[in-house]
Amino acid sequence: xxxxxxxxxxxxxxxxxxxxxxxxxxxxxxxxxxxxxxxxxxxxxxxxxxxxxxxxxxxxxxxxxxxxxxxxxxxxxxxxxxxxxxxxxxxxxxxxxxxxxxxxxxxxxxxxxxxxxxxxxxxxxxxxxxxxxxxxxxxxxxxxxxxxxxxxxxxxxxxxxxxxxxxxxxxxxxxxxxxxxxxxxxxxxxxxxxxxxxxxxxxxxxxxxxxxxxxxxxxxxxxxxxxxxxxxxx
Numbered sequence: 001x002x003x004x005x006x007x008x009x010x011x012x013x014x015x016x017x018x019x020x021x022x023x024x025x026x027x028x029x030x031x032x033x034x035x036x037x038x039x040x041x042x043x044x045x046x047x048x049x050x051x052x053x054x055x056x057x058x059x060x061x062x063x064x065x066x067x068x069x070x071x072x073x074x075x076x077x078x079x080x081x082x083x084x085x086x087x088x089x090x091x092x093x094x095x096x097x098x099x100x101x102x103x104x105x106x107x108x109x110x111x112x113x114x115x116x117x118x119x120x121x122x123x124x125x126x127x128x129x130x131x132x133x134x135x136x137x138x139x140x141x142x143x144x145x146x147x148x149x150x151x152x153x154x155x156x157x158x159x160x161x162x163x164x165x166x167x168x169x170x171x172x173x174x175x176x177x178x179x180x181x182x183x184x185x186x187x188x189x190x191x192x193x194x195x196x197x198x199x200x201x202x203x204x205x206x207x208x209x210x211x212x213x214x215x216x217x218x219x220x221x222x223x224x225x226x227x228x229x230x231x232x233x234x
Contacts, residue, residue, distance in 0.1 A: 004029055008037075016120060023230075031055050031230055040230040047226050058229035059113030062205040066219035067162075070188050070197045077185040086133065086141045086153070094129070096150045097143075101125040104169035107207040115231050128167060137166055140190050144170075144179050154183040156190060162198040163191040184217055 005024045012020040018038040023029070025044050031052040034040055039058075042050060050057055086092065102125055105111055110121045132138035132155045140156035140163075152170035156163050165187060170179045184201075191199050201219060203210045 006034065006040075009041075012039075015124070016117060035232060038232050042228045042230050044226050045224060048228075050228060050230050052230075054233055055230040056233055058115045058231050059109035060226075060228045061107070061109045061112075063223075063225040063227055064203060064205045064211065064221045065223035066201040066203070066211075066214045067222040068188075068199055068217070068219045070192050070199060072192050074185055074188045074192065076181070077189055078182055081182045081186070082145050083142050083182065083186050084145055086143050087135075089143070092143070092150060094133075097129050097133075097153060098122075098126050100150070100153055100169040100171065101129050101167055103172060104167050107204040107210075109204075109227060109229060113229050115229070132166060140187065142183070142186060144183065152179045152183055154187055156187050158191070158194060158196055161196070162200055163187065163194075163196050164200040164202070168201075180213060181217065 006021055009020045009022055012018075016039070019036060020039045020041070021034060021037045022041045022043065023031075023034070025042060025048060029042065029048060029050060031040065031050065031054070035054055040055070042048070086097075102122060105121065105125050108121065110116055110124055128137065132141050137157060138155040139158045140154075142154060143150045144152040151174045152168075154168040155166040157166055165184075168180065168183055170183075188199055191197065199219075200222075201214055203214070205211060205224075
C-alpha cells in the first residue's frame with residue numbers, strides 16, 4: 001500500500017454534522033488509521049479498492065475535467081441570443097435558479113449517495129447558487145430568458161490562466177434546442193474578452209450526455225479523478 005495524504009475538512013464536517021476527511025491515495029487502501037472519521041472522500045487518478053471491514057463504500061464517481069484552447073474568434077456564437085447577466089437583472093425568482101442547479105447536479109455524488117443526510121444535496125446546491133450570486137464562486141453568471149422565464153444558466157470563475165465553469169444547466173423540457181451550446185459559447189467569449197484562452201468544464205463521466213455534448217464542442221478530457229465515499233460502519 002502506498003502512502004495516503006489525509007486532511008480533515010472543517011467546512012464539510014460542520015455542514016453535514018459529521019467528521020469528514022479527504023484522502024488522496026494512489027493504490028488500494030486500508031482505512032484502519034482513520035476510524036475517527038464518519039465519512040472519507042477517497043480520491044485517486046486511478047481506480048482503487050477500499051478494503052476495510054469498518055467502512056462501507058457509498059457513492060462512487062469518476063470526475064472528469066474537459067478543456068479547450070480558445071481563439072479570439074468564437075464560432076457559432078449568437079450575439080443576439082436572449083442571454084442576460086444575472087447581476088444586472090432587476091428581478092428574478094431565485095427558486096428557478098435553485099431548481100436548475102438541482103438538475104445540473106443530478107449525477108453528483110452528493111445526490112446519488114443514499115447515506116448523505118436527507119435534504120443536504122439541495123442545501124449544498126442552494127449555497128452554490130447563493131455564493132455565485134454574491135460573486136464568491138463566480139465572476140460571470142448569465143441566464144437564458146424567454147418570455148420572462150429563465151430556461152438555463154451558466155456560472156464561470158476566472159483564474160490567472162484559465163476559466164472554469166462552475167454550474168451549467170438547462171431546463172429538462174428545453175434541452176436539445178441549442179441553449180447549452182450558446183451558454184458555453186458566451187462563456188468562451190467572456191474568457192477571450194478577458195485575455196483567457198483556456199476554458200475548463202468539470203463533470204462526471206457517468207453523465208454520458210454531458211460528456212458527449214462537450215466532445216462535440218471541441219473539448220477534450222485532461223483530468224480524471226476517481227472519488228469514493230467511505231462511510232464508517234455504525
